[in-house]
Amino acid sequence: MNHIVTVQDAVTAFAPWMEPTDAELDAIESEMPAILADVDLLDAQIVTLDRTPTELDERRIRRARRRVLAARRDLVNRTADASLPGGAA
Template structure:
């Protein structure tokens, strides 16, 4: 097993660019959390999850895909062509 040593970082906070990146990706993070919640509820439903449980998972999957597509489109539009 490898041990990873991290150097002590003193008084370093996220830069404005880091915070902007997090803010840009936040809708995707929220959509993935919703998907995780739906999947947990589906698996906790026992041997016979309801149609509504499966529908909630599918809806959350579609939302993750839609937000991912929007983020990819935004990143493609914001790239500078040299």
């Protein structure tokens, strides 16, 4: 017979020692423009799920895609600049 019991780790998954570190919070903060651009793109795509996209919808999706690409490019450039000593490429 199998007994059903709660798992203590799952119940107390948010113990104080499991909080994100300052470095992890800084990484999230630096990625926030890319995250928000991805959310905007998803919002634009979700609007068109149940209907035929209009010309305005298509423009909104294209602009959102460009913002995602620009945000990711900026993130990669900042990360590359920060990781190379002396600013050499």
